[in-house]
Amino acid sequence: MLKVMSSRFLCLLAFLAAPVMAQQVTLPLPRLLTVMPMGGQVGTTVEVAITGESLEDVTALQFSSSKITAKPVLDPAGKPVDNKFSVTIAPDAPAGVHDARVVSRLGISSARAFTVGKLAEVVRTKPNNSVETALALAPNSVCNATMTKRAVDFYSFLGAKGKRVAVDCAAVGIDSRLTPVLILADAQGRDLKVNRTGGVIDFTPPADGTYLIKVNDLTFQGGDRHFYRLALQEVNGSAPAPRQAQTQTVSAMSWPPAGLTPSAAASETEPNDKAAQAQKITLPCDIGGSFFPAADVDTYEFTAKKGETWWVEVASERLGLNTDPFVLVQRVTKTGEKETLTDLAELYDIAGPMKVSTNGYSYDGPPYDAGSPDVNGKFEIKEDGTYRLQVRDLFGGTRNEPGNVYRLIVRQAAPDFSLASWAVHMTLRNGDRASLSKPLALRAGSSVAFEVAVIRRDGFDGEIDLSMEGLPAGVSAAGLKIAKGKSYGHMIISAASDAKNASGIARMMGKATINNATVVRPCPVASMEWPVRDAKGEIPAPRLMADVPVSVTDSEPAPITITTAEDKVWEAKAGETLKIPLKIAWRNEFTGTSIKVKAYGDGFTTLKEFDIPIKAATHEAVLDLAALKTPPGDYTMAFYSLGISKYRYNPAAVPLAEAAQKKAEQEVAAMAASAKKLTADAANAPAEKKADADSAAKSAAEKQKQAEATMAEAGKRMKAVTDAASPKDTVDIIVSTPVRISVKAAQVAAADSAPKK
């Protein structure tokens, strides 16, 4: 993986990068960027407009729920209108955030959140940046809008005295770059109540009348990326103010544990802040509680026996809350009335499986964090006795938020695991790290690598086999297993060089043997919400995707394909040298003299970097199993590198655009001739036919004008596609197809090194 790239390798990158400052990072991938509106009401059909990048020939808009379907919007002539779809949301479509994506020339795009709810929806169509232009909102409705830079959006509603309403602005949780500020004001715009921390305004009008809602970005940013959904809802009684659904953070990959009931078996009972008020519980337990009020401490007391080991898991941050739970377990001993507390365990965060990028000067890890501030740890009982367990929120000292709930589980070991996966990212120049969203849209002949990270539960440390199902025709995947005790592996997904256009919804999963039973767990895929091109200036925002769409395109091939000469299992004995002949197809022109190659996959990560000369059609990879110390067993590995090649974006569009331009030119010429003729005719027409002739001449002039406009458009398009199709230095990760290797036990050492799996 990239993290272990040698400094030499990075130096090379820097060297390669230096003379070509304008080089492109990663081959273009289809990305869906905005969807307007960003959601709809169940049982309705809405017209949706999309924008994106590297999108052409968009043929379909798809959703992660089969209850949401879309058809292209047709013009009066029955021709599909570009980037517009009519989306039908079935009455039984599940409420919540779904993923939308489009199918395009390059395949299936990255996802964009699409919310389905029960409230009526509107789209703001006119600017509403002042009190006077406030858009009137009906109660129990959602408005879809985009923020204007350096502006405040105004809404108004009629409030009834004593009738409680909740104003909630969804933005961060639906892929928006907006950090929403909500202000509730009187009819003159004088502020009454404010929320700037992504929360909700819970408001009971003191009098009947018009009230205003102001929305802006925290730093008054705006533009297409700053979209939001503003919901105004009436709330009955004292129920918590309703919130709109949001996507899941990467940390949520480890919650809930398999088989957990949706709600806790018991709940905390206040007061339980002090030792004397400790809530008596028996283990195991499953308790729901809240970090409320400020500086809340929840203390539980139980008895336990020597030799017992208990596992503690707390979920709060993984529920989408801004909390940092902490658990302290203490033993209670008494001498007379005097109580002594002895610390048994302090349980802090769930460590991430991989070191996360520090967003510093250079790349030092993936920009994804599967760890969490939540708790997952254990304590061991050394003596029979009474024990206390405290739960507190390390962020909760001054924060009074009743919605900051947690779930505390204390259980006997239930070994298990949770997985999440993401595309391998790369860096180029120091401090210029791109964190791009990478949909699984493959080019024929390409292979991509995904890191698969595991959070292990309750002492499970066995190996995990990784696999994928449901791949479209022409696409295959091989998991490079997560070895015993390790925290990540890889998934290599490859498209055959002769693959045809295809797409489908795949599943990624991991399989392990736990307590002699086979356990299979799903592996959700994480991606960036936005293609962040410089993570120093913009904070990358990753999230879990709803599912795993995969596509392959034959519109253009991969710049390079590295495969083994034969599709077979390569065998060798431990300690031997294994030579694997590679076939390399160079389709684009590469920069430099060679590419530096390393390896992914347990047993081979320490492979010494080797060079493959540019344009070499074959190369022999030499694996020194003695140096690698690869123990006997069956392995899958892959080679990877980084290369800069000349890439032409959609050159096929150039002749088409050229033809269109030519046609437009001819049309203009024809129209001009016709107009000239008709004008002359009109000038010479007899008086009784003068009116008709004038009219015909006018009409021809109009048509000529239209044709000229079309020609100008065609000219612009021609320039755009020609520019895009001109060769650009493009750096990308190169991954070989997976290589299967079987290492047999060396005969001499057979006695003392039994084959290990």
Place this chain on the structure above:
Amino acid sequence: MMRWKSRFIANALAAWMLTLAAAPVGAADTPRPLTFVNDIVPILTKTDCNSGGCHAKAGTGQRGFKLSLLGFEPQEDYEHIVKEGKGRRVFPPAPEQSLLVLKAASIVPHGGGKKVDPKSENYQTLVRWIREGMVYGSDKDARLIAIDVEPKRLSMRVKTTQQLKVTAKYSDGSSRDVTHMALYEPNDKSMAEAGEEGLVRTLDIPGNVAIMVRYSGLVSVFSVSIPLGAPVDHLPAAKNFVDQFVFANLKQIGVPPSPVCDDSTFLRRVSLDIAGRLPTLEETRAFFASPDPDKRDKAIESLLSSPDYADYFANKWTALLKNKRDEAADITANFAFHAWMRDSLLANTSYDQIVRQILAATGTIVANPAVAWYKRVKEPNQQLEDVAQLFLGVRMQCAQCHHHPFERWSQHDYYSLSAFFSQVGRKPTAIAGEDLIFHKRGVAQTENKKTRLPVKPAALGQPTLDIPPDEDPRLQLAGWMSSKSNPFFAKALVNRYWKHFFKRGLIEPEDDIRDSNPATNPELLDALAKHFADNNFDLKSVVRVITQSRTYQLSAMPNEHNAVDRQNFSHYYPRRMQAEVLLDAIDQVTGAKSDYADLPPGTRAISLPDNSYNRASPFLKVFGRPEGASVCECERVQSSSLAQSLHLMNAADVKAKLAASNGRAESLARAEMPEPKRIRDLYLAAFSREPDAEEIRIGETFVVKPRTDAKGKPLDTQRAKRQGYEDLLWAIINTKEFLYNH
């Protein structure tokens, strides 16, 4: 004791002892041997040897000879004088030849000049002490336990003198007159002077002044009340306790107050002070027209409930809380923090809660903007110093390195306060340079950098706390601060706010509250603090009680007696508008709009979230908008300068505002109303008052006169008139009446 190494010195010592035995003088007069602590350190202090500028210069001392500041570390000083450099500074066989004496008397060249005269008692004492063998002193010696100044309190007429007597009291019951050895310092040098020998002389300003008297680390105060002695026959009817205390003081010192100001002055004054803006034309007209006897109180309420109040005071607080833009990426943190402060004020969150949320902030900035304070103020020492100065009015900086010279705070007190911040945990976030803050479990303690011993938390003047490792010590600190019995918290705030409304704090500087710097009206300060605490630290209640008082509403025009008054609030002290307020006021009067980066058009200068806008606005810079670098209000420059005058008269941005399209000059020139009415509107907008007949006449004559362009070509009537109004506006914004809140 002393390490005499050479035989020569041993012999010399023997000879000297003989000399001593033979010496009849002194021994008989003063049987008590002189000690370093009781007799020499006071000399070093009195003669400035151990001042920060001389041998107590931090780190280095002076030319290799280092003393502790004001003698707070006598043991170290003794080592340096007697033992350092092989004892080269003292020569007991011939005490007058000791380097210490030769330098002090400038007999050999001394950078500090002549500090003791060979004929003086101090000289004799030094010589005798060396002759006596340079006794340090022992535990059995009498310890200095108190100093008494007599008289303690006195009423003195202007330009009179009073000799003080200072007596040092020792643990053995003895006492000494140390008048000539004590140090004297008035807290307001414009009111009184104090001579080296304790002679106090009042100047010509009436009021209260305190002379701080210091001797050997102890501090006492001589309080002087300087009456003017004028008859105080007419006092406005007191509206609340503020007036009772202020008027009682005025009566006592004989300074008659000015009358209560008129409605127009009041409305303009209170709008500027609470909302940081001029009253609108509509507000002014409505206020004038209202016959309601409570209309002043109602205007105060209306201003207090407006977002302008929150904007204006957030501007004040965020600068003090160092909301400073160092890098472009700070924008999110700064906007969030500023907005959080503004929202807290808008919601009228109690002051103790606001402080608690800053002090004990945890989490990330976007989720809990108060955390941004920990981004700006990173080190525990800086944290305690800022908290003490800003929220308690106590300057602890000195006590980091030595005992506070004017205060009871020691290094131990300093580190005890620092220990509250010892468990602030930090974790990096995805945003470069921004940590998230959490309470790190553990026993709160910090190391005293002097003694290298661990120190547990203790609030100022409070016992040491044993805080369980699970509790965030900062919450305990916040709890102590906001307890009603806290001697600093409420006082510091009301004094700060008093200054906001009256130009001068009851204690000056407003954040230097100490026994040796008493308030000019201590009863009033106590009453205000009590009012604030009793109202659960409701900030608006402080503003309300101040602005409702007749004292606040007194005219700025002095009467025949009180012009000289600078601190008794017998009349309103006019102040130049602050940079932001002035810029907004010019915008408001000219009808122009300033434009600020990243903020919606129409944003006012008082709503700017951080200091970054000072760079782009020469106006804000010239008029002293603070940079958020310090917790001191003094960072805001309120003095006047030539640059300010020139800017108002000539700067391009001001000129552009005068000529703003759709601005006031243009619309007045176009307005369909008679000239006098237009001039009236202009005066109402700028001064919140009607012009008098003469002003109308002058204005009208000026506006309607024919004008020519730059080439001398006559302008058409409309353009001439517009230019006339631009010029009139220019004249108005350059008047003191406009520039000042009065």
